[in-house]
Amino acid sequence: MLKKLILPILLVLGVNASAQESYFQDEWDYKGLIGLELGYMGTKVQHQYDPNNCVNPNCDTRYTDSSSNVALGLKLGAESRHYRVFIDARTWYDSDYESAFTAGLALQYLIRLNNNFNFFLGINGGLINSERDKYDPYYGLDAGINFDFSEKLGLEVGARYSDVNINDSDDMRIDYFYQGYVSVIFKFTDGDY
Numbered sequence: 001m002l003k004k005l006i007l008p009i010l011l012v013l014g015v016n017a018s019a020q021e022s023y024f025q026d027e028w029d030y031k032g033l034i035g036l037e038l039g040y041m042g043t044k045v046q047h048q049y050d051p052n053n054c055v056n057p058n059c060d061t062r063y064t065d066s067s068s069n070v071a072l073g074l075k076l077g078a079e080s081r082h083y084r085v086f087i088d089a090r091t092w093y094d095s096d097y098e099s100a101f102t103a104g105l106a107l108q109y110l111i112r113l114n115n116n117f118n119f120f121l122g123i124n125g126g127l128i129n130s131e132r133d134k135y136d137p138y139y140g141l142d143a144g145i146n147f148d149f150s151e152k153l154g155l156e157v158g159a160r161y162s163d164v165n166i167n168d169s170d171d172m173r174i175d176y177f178y179q180g181y182v183s184v185i186f187k188f189t190d191g192d193y
Contacts (some may be wrong), residue, residue: 032189035156037073039181041092042066043100046166046175069093071179075106079187084108084120087142090179100174101129106142116148120158128164128174136173138162146185154185 044066059155073090086106093099104126112118144158159180166173 028187030078031185031187032184033075033077033079033084033086035073035075035077035086035088035183035185037071037075037088037090037181037183039071039073039090039179040068041071041090041177041179042068043177044175046173052160069120071181072158073183075183075185079110081112082110084110084122088124088126102138103127104138108142110146118146120144120146124160124162128162128177134173136164136166138164138177152187154187156183156185158183 010109036080040059063076069092071090071092073088075088077084077088079088083109087104088106089101089103091099094109104124106122106124108120108122110118110120120143122142123140125137127135128138129135140160140162142158142160145155146154146156159178161176161178163176164174166175
């Protein structure tokens with residue numbers, strides 16, 4: 001009697017374990033990504049001294065200045081059925097500090113509407129170089145849409161906002177930045193999700 005019960009239980013457990021293995025394999029299957037980004041970067045820059053109000057360089061008057069410019073970026077990452085992660089870098093020119101550079105990470109949650117189209121919400125963070133040889137941490141949010149033309153090529157349209165952690169005693173630093181961008185995404189491995 002015991003043998004008659006154990007054999008079906010082991011059979012059911014084996015089928016269940018096999019199904020679970022297939023679920024996790026499909027859920028965490030991924031594709032490698034390379035993205036080229038073109039965007040419009042806006043920044044809010046804090047300056048320590050206002051040249052209109054400060055004759056003495058030790059005065060503590062602060063003022064802010066806005067600027068916006070074209071930004072170019074590169075992203076390397078991976079995508080599963082519901083997640084996408086990137087290591088990204090971008091650069092842009094600004095008259096206040098000539099050129100600026102960011103390097104960081106982005107994690108996105110994909111809300112799939114079908115196999116070729118999804119919305120995403122994400123978080124990002126990293127370092128920004130807004131003054132020669134000085135780096136400040138940044139963190140923020142992003143959102144947008146992805147459209148896949150094929151299994152190997154996609155288009156991402158998004159927006160991001162990031163706050164920069166600056167020290168009030170710094171002479172000139174970016175306080176925050178925002179960006180609208182378009183990325184061409186090349187998928188170079190075959191994930192089955």
